[in-house]
Amino acid sequence: MLFDLLLPVLFALVAAFLPLMFVPLLVWGERKAAAFIQDRTGPNRAEVLGIRLGGLVHPFADVVKLLGKEDWTPERVNRFYYNLGPFLALFISMLPFAIVPLADSLSVGGRIIEMRAVTLNVGILFVLAITSFHVYAIVLGGWGANNTYTLIGGMRSAAQMVSYELAMGLSLIGVLMISQTLDLGAIVRQQGGLLFGFLPRWNVFLQPLGFLLFLIALFAETNRNPFDLPEGESEIIGFHVEYSSMRFAFYFMGEYIAMVAGSAVIATLYFGGWQVPWLGTETLRANALLAARVLLVLIAVFGVLAAVLFRSYGRRLRILYRDRRSREAKVLGAASIFVAVLALLALAFLSGIRPLGAQILVAAVQFLFLVAKILAFGFLFIWVRWTLPRFRYDQVMGLGWKSLVPLGLLNIAVTGLVLLGID
Amino acid sequence: MQTIAFWVFSFLAVAGAVLTVTRKNPLSSALSLVVSLVAVAGLFATLSAHFLFAIQLLVYAGAVMVLVIYVIMILNLRERDMRVLGLSRPRAALASVASLAVLLVLARVFAGGRTAFPADAKGLGSIEELATALFTRYLLQFEVVSVLLLAAMVGAVVLAMRKF
Numbered sequence: 001m002l003f004d005l006l007l008p009v010l011f012a013l014v015a016a017f018l019p020l021m022f023v024p025l026l027v028w029g030e031r032k033a034a035a036f037i038q039d040r041t042g043p044n045r046a047e048v049l050g051i052r053l054g055g056l057v058h059p060f061a062d063v064v065k066l067l068g069k070e071d072w073t074p075e076r077v078n079r080f081y082y083n084l085g086p087f088l089a090l091f092i093s094m095l096p097f098a099i100v101p102l103a104d105s106l107s108v109g110g111r112i113i114e115m116r117a118v119t120l121n122v123g124i125l126f127v128l129a130i131t132s133f134h135v136y137a138i139v140l141g142g143w144g145a146n147n148t149y150t151l152i153g154g155m156r157s158a159a160q161m162v163s164y165e166l167a168m169g170l171s172l173i174g175v176l177m178i179s180q181t182l183d184l185g186a187i188v189r190q191q192g193g194l195l196f197g198f199l200p201r202w203n204v205f206l207q208p209l210g211f212l213l214f215l216i217a218l219f220a221e222t223n224r225n226p227f228d229l230p231e232g233e234s235e236i237i238g239f240h241v242e243y244s245s246m247r248f249a250f251y252f253m254g255e256y257i258a259m260v261a262g263s264a265v266i267a268t269l270y271f272g273g274w275q276v277p278w279l280g281t282e283t284l285r286a287n288a289l290l291a292a293r294v295l296l297v298l299i300a301v302f303g304v305l306a307a308v309l310f311r312s313y314g315r316r317l318r319i320l321y322r323d324r325r326s327r328e329a330k331v332l333g334a335a336s337i338f339v340a341v342l343a344l345l346a347l348a349f350l351s352g353i354r355p356l357g358a359q360i361l362v363a364a365v366q367f368l369f370l371v372a373k374i375l376a377f378g379f380l381f382i383w384v385r386w387t388l389p390r391f392r393y394d395q396v397m398g399l400g401w402k403s404l405v406p407l408g409l410l411n412i413a414v415t416g417l418v419l420l421g422i423d
Numbered sequence: 424m425q426t427i428a429f430w431v432f433s434f435l436a437v438a439g440a441v442l443t444v445t446r447k448n449p450l451s452s453a454l455s456l457v458v459s460l461v462a463v464a465g466l467f468a469t470l471s472a473h474f475l476f477a478i479q480l481l482v483y484a485g486a487v488m489v490l491v492i493y494v495i496m497i498l499n500l501r502e503r504d505m506r507v508l509g510l511s512r513p514r515a516a517l518a519s520v521a522s523l524a525v526l527l528v529l530a531r532v533f534a535g536g537r538t539a540f541p542a543d544a545k546g547l548g549s550i551e552e553l554a555t556a557l558f559t560r561y562l563l564q565f566e567v568v569s570v571l572l573l574a575a576m577v578g579a580v581v582l583a584m585r586k587f
Contacts, residue, residue: 035425122550125477132485136457139492143450155496162489182550 011117015022015097022260022374023253024059026339029343030382031055037386050324051331062166063249065376071245078144086247095130096261098122101185103274103363104281108356113346114185115363117131123184124176127265128169131221135161138223138239138256145242153239156393157223157230163400164220170408171213173413175203176267181279188273192280200277204270209411211270213404218266220400225385229393262379264370273374274366281362282417288358290349291365303340307333428469435462449500453491462482475548 001074020260035042043055051057074084096243098117106113120126135158142154179187195201204211220227231238242252276284285289314329316377353361391399439459446452464479557565 120473120477120478122473125474125481129477129480129485132489135489136492139489139496140454142542143496145526151496155493158489158493158496162486162493165486167581382509 007113008117011115012098016094019097019260020253022378023256023374024038025375026063026256026259026378026382028056030385031058032336033382037383045119047087047325050327052328053326053332058156063172064239066246068086069245070274071247074147074242074273076078076147077146077242079386081140082146082242083144085137085144085255086141086243086250089137090250090257092130092133093258093261096127096265098266099126100370101273102260103366105185105251108359108362114358115367116185117312120186121181121183122157124172124182124269125186126181128165129174131161131168132165134221134258137251141243141251144238145239147170148244149237150239150241153237153241157239158238160229160323160396160400161221163397164217164404167213167400167404167408168217170405171210171217171405171411172269173408174207174411175417177412177419178203178206180250182192184268184273188275188363191240191272191275192212194278200272200275202270202275205223207223207270207411207415209407210415211266213411214266214270214301215397216404218262219381219384220264220396222381223255224259224381226388226391228385228390228397229396259378259381260374263374263381266377267370267373268369274370275371278367281366282361284365285355285358288353288361292353292361293347295365296343296350299343300340300347303336303343306336307340310336360388425469430468432462432465432469435459436466447502449495449502450492453488453495455486456491457488460488474553 031043034040043058043131044052046055046057046061048051048057053212073079096125099120101116103115105115138157138161139154140156142152145151175183175187179190181187181190191200191202193201196204199205219225223230229236229238231240231391240248243251310333311327314333316331320326436459439455439457439462442455443452443584444460446455460479464476464484467473467479468476
């Protein structure tokens with residue numbers, strides 16, 4: 001009974017905090033990738049006791065900076081809407097994580113535990129509904145600030161998001177026709193198995209055009225470059241010009257969480273979600289001991305490799321810096337050796353896994369694969385942002401209505417014909 | 424749990440609806456309506472009508488209300504732009520009571536004394552059941568409504584294209 005009450009709370013907490021944990025990682029990734037693409041070093045100054053982690057400490061310094069900034073509210077704003085906008089942006093962007101299945105369901109003591117906060121049999125429609133709610137956050141911020149530029153920025157983005165929702169919905173229908181269900185859990189489960197004997201049966205291989213359309217629409221919905229006209233930092237003024245300090249940070253985090261959530265949705269719909277390529281849940285569970293051993297060996301090997309790399313890095317650091325920053329490689333090298341030794345010890349003492357342990361292990365592995373897919377798409381978002389120039393507004397609208405919508409309709413027709421032919 | 428959810432969503436729906444007609448600021452009115460619509464979606468969800476829940480959020484609370492708000496913004500409507508409707512308070516009260524009475528009668532007639540859904544109905548609220556009903560038993564009505572919507576859309580385009 002208590003278990004029944006606690007489990008949804010636990011999953012709700014996971015759904016809330018998981019996207020938040022991705023944010024510092026992606027912010028760091030964005031800066032480092034931008035630096036790499038522009039032939040710079042990127043952030044590397046912030047340190048905690050000499051530990052810099054290649055700039056990974058910077059997001060925390062950013063948080064401190066944003067909290068310490070003056071929280072300036074312009075005069076004559078509509079206070080309620082001005083404050084509501086950023087909160088909505090953060091809250092709404094987290095919602096898709098409530099329905100994305102994080103791993104295959106566990107069966108413990110005769111009951112089946114779905115690895116997601118809400119089991120909704122119309123998951124895809126819920127995702128679309130959430131994207132349409134995102135418009136409110138932006139529009140309210142633009143209106144509430146009582147500034148003509150922010151108002152125009154908010155309206156520009158509302159028009160853009162409403163237009164691309166249509167393309168997004170149309171591109172999804174192909175997936176629905178193939179899977180015959182709207183439930184995200186069932187869609188992921190169907191993506192196990194093989195296609196033509198060697199490819200994982202992911203929807204991306206069955207719906208390449210639909211995937212491309214969905215991806216483009218997702219870029220537009222999350223307001224990422226080349227569709228970042230709602231912000232338009234460098235030339236056209238966007239909806240959050242009047243925001244500072246933590247309220248701006250909420251919009252900023254909202255954008256990154258929307259990116260993470262979009263990556264999770266696209267991984268779930270087109271890249272098999274938690275599916276481990278070529279290895280189904282049953283296979284993994286049957287060979288849990290082997291899987292655990294392979295994992296431990298991999299951890300040990302990577303630990304030793306990291307230690308070797310940190311050693312040469314340490315030599316360079318000692319030449320470059322004669323202060324506590326040179327300690328970093330030593331600390332990290334020791335940590336990776338420690339992890340490798342732990343993994344080897346565990347490997348030596350591991351003799352068998354109970355069925356429940358096997359299930360949990362498999363769920364953890366599947367969750368890690370989902371995280372890896374999310375991070376891969378996060379990197380794609382970043383890569384595109386620093387590679388492509390921004391569209392002009394009429395180009396955005398033209399692409400949405402004149403290319404994506406007809407192509408989406410074509411995709412539906414072709415999918416229908418193929419399905420009819422197979423029948 | 425169900426009862427608590429029902430009362431919370433009902434309260435939100437009614438409060439949102441009341442605020443929609445009492446707020447002076449047009450944007451506040453529209454957003455109160457959004458709250459009301461979302462609460463009604465919540466009511467659908469407690470009745471295990473998941474598809475209606477999603478469609479209510481997607482179409483009404485999402486698309487339609489976004490367009491309403493878009494129009495409010497594009498015309499930049501503020502409180503001072505709202506013409507006061509020539510309706511005195513007693514008359515407004517009378518109108519509300521009358522419409523409430525009509526609603527109650529309609530609910531009585533169409534519910535036919537039923538107060539709850541049959542609990543054991545197979546696939547209640549599921550998308551399969553809905554699609555089967557729409558595309559077999561109510562196919563004619565469904566197509567007629569589609570044609571009506573298409574005609575409305577064409578009409579809107581014709582009106583918008585007319586040179587004044």
